[in-house]
Amino acid sequence: MFTSTIYQSRRNILSSKIKNGIVLLIGNTNSPLDYKANSYPFHQDDTFRYYFGINKADYAGVIDLDSGEEILFGNKYTIEDKIWSSNLPDLNELAFSAGIEKSKNIRELQIYISSQIEKKRLIHHIPYARAENINLITGLLGYYNPSSVLVDSIIEQRIVKSEEEVNEIEDAITVSGKIYDVARKLSIPGKKESEILSAMLYKTALSETTTSFAPIVTVRGETLHNESRENILKENDLLLIDFGIFSKEGYASDNTRTFPVGGEFTSLQKDIYSIVLNAQLKAIDTVKPGLNNLEVHKTACLTIADGLKSLGLMNGNVQDAVESGAHALFFPHGIGHLLGLTTHDMEVFGEDLVGYGKGLKRSSQFGLRSLRLARELREGFVLTIEPGIYFIPQLIDIWQSENKCKDFINYDKLQTFRQFGGIRIEDDVIVTKTSSRVLGKPIPK
Numbered sequence: 001m002f003t004s005t006i007y008q009s010r011r012n013i014l015s016s017k018i019k020n021g022i023v024l025l026i027g028n029t030n031s032p033l034d035y036k037a038n039s040y041p042f043h044q045d046d047t048f049r050y051y052f053g054i055n056k057a058d059y060a061g062v063i064d065l066d067s068g069e070e071i072l073f074g075n076k077y078t079i080e081d082k083i084w085s086s087n088l089p090d091l092n093e094l095a096f097s098a099g100i101e102k103s104k105n106i107r108e109l110q111i112y113i114s115s116q117i118e119k120k121r122l123i124h125h126i127p128y129a130r131a132e133n134i135n136l137i138t139g140l141l142g143y144y145n146p147s148s149v150l151v152d153s154i155i156e157q158r159i160v161k162s163e164e165e166v167n168e169i170e171d172a173i174t175v176s177g178k179i180y181d182v183a184r185k186l187s188i189p190g191k192k193e194s195e196i197l198s199a200m201l202y203k204t205a206l207s208e209t210t211t212s213f214a215p216i217v218t219v220r221g222e223t224l225h226n227e228s229r230e231n232i233l234k235e236n237d238l239l240l241i242d243f244g245i246f247s248k249e250g251y252a253s254d255n256t257r258t259f260p261v262g263g264e265f266t267s268l269q270k271d272i273y274s275i276v277l278n279a280q281l282k283a284i285d286t287v288k289p290g291l292n293n294l295e296v297h298k299t300a301c302l303t304i305a306d307g308l309k310s311l312g313l314m315n316g317n318v319q320d321a322v323e324s325g326a327h328a329l330f331f332p333h334g335i336g337h338l339l340g341l342t343t344h345d346m347e348v349f350g351e352d353l354v355g356y357g358k359g360l361k362r363s364s365q366f367g368l369r370s371l372r373l374a375r376e377l378r379e380g381f382v383l384t385i386e387p388g389i390y391f392i393p394q395l396i397d398i399w400q401s402e403n404k405c406k407d408f409i410n411y412d413k414l415q416t417f418r419q420f421g422g423i424r425i426e427d428d429v430i431v432t433k434t435s436s437r438v439l440g441k442p443i444p445k
C-alpha cells in the first residue's frame, strides 16, 4: 500500500466535491470459477483500491459526508480462516494503513446501511461490471441507482495521475520491457506462439506479478484481438505482441511491439513498419495539454494515409481520404485509451463518459467510432498511443465488393498484401505541462 496519508487525502478530495449523504464503496469478493471454494484469481475493484488501498476480498468503506466519519468494514479472521489461508491481516491494522480510525465486521454493514436508510440518508454508490457487486448493492440498499455526482467526481479525480501513480505505471512498463526482451530472443522460425507466451508468463511470475489483460501473441496480427496460440512462427512472419502487467499497487502497463521472426524485416515489412512508427512518433509529438485527443488520432490517420499513398495503396488527397474514413480499412481502431488501475481506465463508468466527457459526441463512422479517448487532454493524463496498419482479407473483400472509398484505395495493388498480417506499436505516455513523455524504460522499436 501507499502511505495512509495518500488514501486520506484521496478521500478528502472526493468528500469535498459531494455535498451530503454517504459514499458507499465496496471491494470485490472472490468470484467462483465453478463452485464457491474454487475462485478466479482475486482482483480488487479499482475504485475501492484507489480510495482504500486494500487488496483483499470482502471489504467495504463508507464515508459520511455530513459528519466526516469513515468506517472500514472487513473480515475479522478466525483461527479457522488462518488454518486455510495465509496473509490474513488484522482489520484494525488494515484500517490504520488506510488512514481510517473506525473498523467494523463486514457482517455489520447491512445493519449500518439499514439504519442510514431509516434516517433517510442519501447513499451514493458507483456502477459495477460484476454481477456480484450489483447484487450486493441491491441487497444492501433495496435499489441499484449509481450516483452521477459520485461518478463525475471520481472520474475528475482519477483522470489526473499523481506522482506515485505514474511511478507505478513506469515500474510496470519497465518490468514489461524485460519480458519483451525474452519474447524477442525466442522469436525464431519453428517456435510456437504458445512457447513465446509461456516464456513471457514465466518471466511475469518470476517478477511476482500477473498480466493486466489477456496477452496477444500472434503471427496473425491483422485480427485485432487474436487470442490464437497454436501458430508456428515462420521465416518472414510478423509477430505481434500486445502485453501488460500490474505494478505492486495494481497499476497496469499496456504495450505492443511487432517484430520480424528471425530478426530481419523484408523490405515491404520495413516500409509498412516505418509508416506505423512514423504515425506513432508524430502522434506522441502532438500530445499536449489543451488539445483534444481526437486531433492526436487524426494525426496518426493522416500519417498512415500519406504513407500508404506513397506506397501506391491509397490515392487522392490525404485530408479528403481521412475525412471519408478510407484509411480505416487499414487502421480500424482508435489511437488509444486512458491507462491507470485498469487497462482501459475507468471504462466501467461508461466509455463515453470517461473518454469523451460531456461536450463531445462519438462519431458513427467506421474506424472513428472505435476511438475510446477523444476528450481534451490535461497535464497528468496517462494514455496509450497505439496506431497500426492491418490487412484484413475479409474486410478488403467487403469494401471492394461495395466499391467503398474507391477513389482513395488502390484495390488492385492491395491483392498482393492479403497475407501481409498486421503491425501495431503501442507506448504509454503522460501529458506534461507543455507536451508529453513516454513512460518507462524504452522498449526497443
Ligand SMILES: [Mn+2]
Binding pocket: 254, 337, 384, 386, 426
Ligand atoms: Mn492498449
